[in-house]
Amino acid sequence: MTINNILCPTDFSDMANRAISYAAEMALKYDATLHLVSVINEIHGFDSFQVLAITPRDIHEHMLKITQEKLDELTSDIRPSIPLHTAVLEGHPSTEITRAAAEFDCDMIVIASHGRTGLEHILIGSVAESVTRHSHCPVLIVK
Template sequence: MTINVKKILYPTDFSDPSAYALNYAAEMAKLFDAELELLHVMLDESQLVSFYLPQITVQNLAKDMEDGATAKLKDFIANAEVLKGVKYKYTMTKGIADEEIVRAAQASGADLIVIGTHGRTGFEHVLFGSTAEKVVRKAPCPVLTVRKKEED
């Protein structure tokens, strides 16, 4: 059996576990001479809580959040030394993270998803859930979950 990986999807939420997983995604892209697609999923306006604040609308808040996320993604990429020598592109989308990650993998024909995990357990896991776990269950391709060791 030959493993043929030409496209790797790497979703990021800019967290430490996600940044750590980028090392694996980039090294695998180099190893397989694959294209790396970086993806950030933002909440869309319908997921924002509507409330009244003087001089602020949900639309303005959503635009500010999108502008901030775009700047954060560009900064994240600019500071990622591990991306040197890697063919990559980046995209941003809005929606529910696990659903958008699976949708992006399907649309791009990803051969592999590399995703960081926080490693939450117990009550914290029940409360926050696990995007990585949902992606593993629904993904159209293999998923490599990367958890940062405590001593790292």
């Protein structure tokens, strides 16, 4: 089996950081490119809030900027010898992760078993489970 591209999504949780460590080690071992991605949900209804000083569009753009900054911080902890690509994706996490894996021609996805906790986890469901079901490539789930 040849592994040239590894996708590792993050929500910046401790579990996701653990998955990144696994993905980085695998990328080093297989001389593969590591694709770090984070997904933010789209905000709808921009036009309804134009009377506010800070609009949902402003909040959305700020979220994009902050998320990219966090990804950039993570890359500083990864060995420089590992080819690295980062991307901020917008939409439903499992959908965007599986789409990105196909787009980046990934041979494997390394994902945390869970990130968020509590009610948010129950409402959103298991992203890792959905990615495993819909991915075109093998998925390594890190506990």
